[in-house]
Amino acid sequence: MRAVRLGVSSLLLHKLRSFLTTLxxxxxxxxxxxxxxxGEGASAEAQDQIRxxxxxxxxxxxxxxxxxxxxxxxxxxxxxxxxxxxxxxISETFxxxxxSVPVLQTPAEVRSGQLLCRPRVLCTPHLFxxxxxxxxxxxxxxxxxxxxxxxxxxxxxxxxxxxxxxxxTALGERVxxxxxxxxxxxxxxxxxxxxxxxxxxxxxxxxxxxxxLSTGRAYYGERQTQMRSGSMxxxxxxxxxxxxxxxxxxxxxxxxxxxxxxxxxxxxxxxxEVIVPLxxxxxxxxxxxxxxxxxGSIAGISLLxxxxxxxxxxxxxxxxxxxxxxxxxxxxxxxxHIVTQFLVETMVLxxxxxxxxxxxxxxxxxxxxxxxxxETIVEPAAPILAFGISVLVGIxxxxxxxxxxxxxxxxxxxxxx
Amino acid sequence: xxxxxAESAExxxxxxxxxxxxxxxxxxxxxxxxMGEEEVHALDGFSFTFRKGEYWAIMGSSGSGKSTLLNILxxxxxxxxxxxxxxxxxxxxxxxxxxxxxxxxELGFIFQSYNLIPQLDVLENILMPVMYQDEVPEGIxxxxxxxxxRVGLGERLHHRPMQLSGGQQQRVAIARSLINDxxxxxxxxxxxxxxxxxxxxxxxxxxxxxxxxKTILLVTxxxxxxxxxxxxxxxxxxxxxxxxxxxxxDGEATDAK
Ligand SMILES: Nc1ncnc2c1ncn2[C@@H]1O[C@H](COP(=O)(O)OP(=O)(O)O)[C@@H](O)[C@H]1O
Ligand SMILES: [Mg+2]
Numbered sequence: 001m002r003a004v005r006l007g008v009s010s011l012l013l014h015k016l017r018s019f020l021t022t023l024x025x026x027x028x029x030x031x032x033x034x035x036x037x038x039g040e041g042a043s044a045e046a047q048d049q050i051r052x053x054x055x056x057x058x059x060x061x062x063x064x065x066x067x068x069x070x071x072x073x074x075x076x077x078x079x080x081x082x083x084x085x086x087x088x089x090i091s092e093t094f095x096x097x098x099x100s101v102p103v104l105q106t107p108a109e110v111r112s113g114q115l116l117c118r119p120r121v122l123c124t125p126h127l128f129x130x131x132x133x134x135x136x137x138x139x140x141x142x143x144x145x146x147x148x149x150x151x152x153x154x155x156x157x158x159x160x161x162x163x164x165x166x167x168x169t170a171l172g173e174r175v176x177x178x179x180x181x182x183x184x185x186x187x188x189x190x191x192x193x194x195x196x197x198x199x200x201x202x203x204x205x206x207x208x209x210x211x212x213l214s215t216g217r218a219y220y221g222e223r224q225t226q227m228r229s230g231s232m233x234x235x236x237x238x239x240x241x242x243x244x245x246x247x248x249x250x251x252x253x254x255x256x257x258x259x260x261x262x263x264x265x266x267x268x269x270x271x272x273e274v275i276v277p278l279x280x281x282x283x284x285x286x287x288x289x290x291x292x293x294x295x296g297s298i299a300g301i302s303l304l305x306x307x308x309x310x311x312x313x314x315x316x317x318x319x320x321x322x323x324x325x326x327x328x329x330x331x332x333x334x335x336x337h338i339v340t341q342f343l344v345e346t347m348v349l350x351x352x353x354x355x356x357x358x359x360x361x362x363x364x365x366x367x368x369x370x371x372x373x374x375e376t377i378v379e380p381a382a383p384i385l386a387f388g389i390s391v392l393v394g395i396x397x398x399x400x401x402x403x404x405x406x407x408x409x410x411x412x413x414x415x416x417x
Numbered sequence: 418x419x420x421x422x423a424e425s426a427e428x429x430x431x432x433x434x435x436x437x438x439x440x441x442x443x444x445x446x447x448x449x450x451x452m453g454e455e456e457v458h459a460l461d462g463f464s465f466t467f468r469k470g471e472y473w474a475i476m477g478s479s480g481s482g483k484s485t486l487l488n489i490l491x492x493x494x495x496x497x498x499x500x501x502x503x504x505x506x507x508x509x510x511x512x513x514x515x516x517x518x519x520x521x522x523e524l525g526f527i528f529q530s531y532n533l534i535p536q537l538d539v540l541e542n543i544l545m546p547v548m549y550q551d552e553v554p555e556g557i558x559x560x561x562x563x564x565x566x567r568v569g570l571g572e573r574l575h576h577r578p579m580q581l582s583g584g585q586q587q588r589v590a591i592a593r594s595l596i597n598d599x600x601x602x603x604x605x606x607x608x609x610x611x612x613x614x615x616x617x618x619x620x621x622x623x624x625x626x627x628x629x630x631k632t633i634l635l636v637t638x639x640x641x642x643x644x645x646x647x648x649x650x651x652x653x654x655x656x657x658x659x660x661x662x663x664x665x666x667d668g669e670a671t672d673a674k
Contacts, residue, residue, distance in 0.1 A: 009536045010536050013536060324535075330491065330526050331521055332518060332521015332522065333517060334517040335517075337517075337549055411494045
């Protein structure tokens, strides 16, 4: 402790120089923490999005195949995508499948009074909620009875409900979906965290209306007609999406492989895609790892520069204080005392830079979060790690100057001007 | 330690036939520097014994080997040949760490340019040699305080060297050289940077220490200063030129009585 106090008082003899020296480490430490926090936040957001798809799910989607010729065909029915047969095969023959949920999408407009929006209208059985782990905001989700009775009911996504019924509960109200009136029986919670919800029901994340699959097939059919700049665009897609839920995590890759090979066999064209959130998650994990390594290296380089700065200053200090070293040696200081003295000074320098750097490093994510609306996560280990590194930098870059100081010849040192 | 015997021993009586115990024994000391092809013998077969309670001025022309001798006496430099014993301890037998501890415990240094540590205050500077010892003697702070008062700096305990005059700084250095009750006090041109009045005060302090039985070796090139010492050892080309015992001491002693 005495050594630290003496180190501090030596450093205070050159306040500006000491201050400038610590800046290098300060920014190094701050950037380590800030970069990790921003990187961690970004990847957490990505992982969150992937997890929302359900990590135990395999999602099959219809994809419009690249069109070949026939651009001038005014009216033609483009038929593609997943089929009911695909669905049957998966739900009946695939092992390890807990549930598989078909989704048919219809391009209907949704109205209530004067208000109109174009959310995704998803025709799907009651299982959808469980498989996608969606929470109810109010009312109920679709049921087996709805499916059996071809009930004219629907469940709204939170954004759509808010948009169509801003001041009132949507439950029990009737909305016009396409040409048919459906009764709202439930509202689902938004998938977005509270506070970030935009009341734009056409947004991908929240603009959803759920209709029983049987109702959808009966009333809206499997032909999707859209008017596009005067010409009709008719597509025929039996199923837009099949969500396959595995019983266990380890079944996911098997099911994914089985789906891929089945679809490849059954489809002439690549008019589908297979999304495996677990794979995406693994890839996101890998991306995050690389991201962290790159950011860490950049921050590490700035710490290195800081360390070199410290070493530079300490070498100058040692030369400057050659005489002091000679005096101390003459008065009984061993080599190890001199080493300790200069090492402590270096560590005080880098440690001070480290402490302030941790402060700045915590402040930056806080500002970024507010100013740029980016999620940041400061892992508790990050400041500790960064501070530890700064102290380590002090030791590593302080050793050589301290060693030089300790190995001076006392006679020469005493003669030094 | 043997320091306590110094208290009991009377100051070496002038011209006393019974010599006191030896403190520093040098026999056939050589210190050779190699300058490229050439060999420079700064000390060349130097043999001498300094005894307890003696006050020596070491004189000689520039390049005669005074500093080299003092460095070897102070154990900051090692001779290239010969034997040097302090209080019976053969210095050559000590490794670097042991030698460091030995310097701090057995030797007191006073330099021409005071050589205080600028970032330490008066008291801390006085305590410096003790701080590097493996065991800090009990009540050492009181002793430092006492020494500070003794050299007339009782009121400036927490001043930094920069805030003191040259004479005051040298007093701090003297107090520092006394903190460990050394076997030998080695002073290199201790008054060289001071005006004659201040130098005189410092020399009076040396006289007092001598009277208390301390062993003092003072390197100087000023005849004035040399005359104040009890004995004068003159060097020439790395060896003894002449030895004058008890010369000025006689005068001093008769003056005092
Ligand atoms: N580090 C050194 N390297 C080479 N020669 C030296 C060194 N130190 C002293 N000498 C030589 O040793 C001799 C004695 O030097 P020194 O003891 O400093 O004399 P003094 O202090 O009496 O002037 C001189 O000739 C000097 O040139
Ligand atoms: Mg000299």
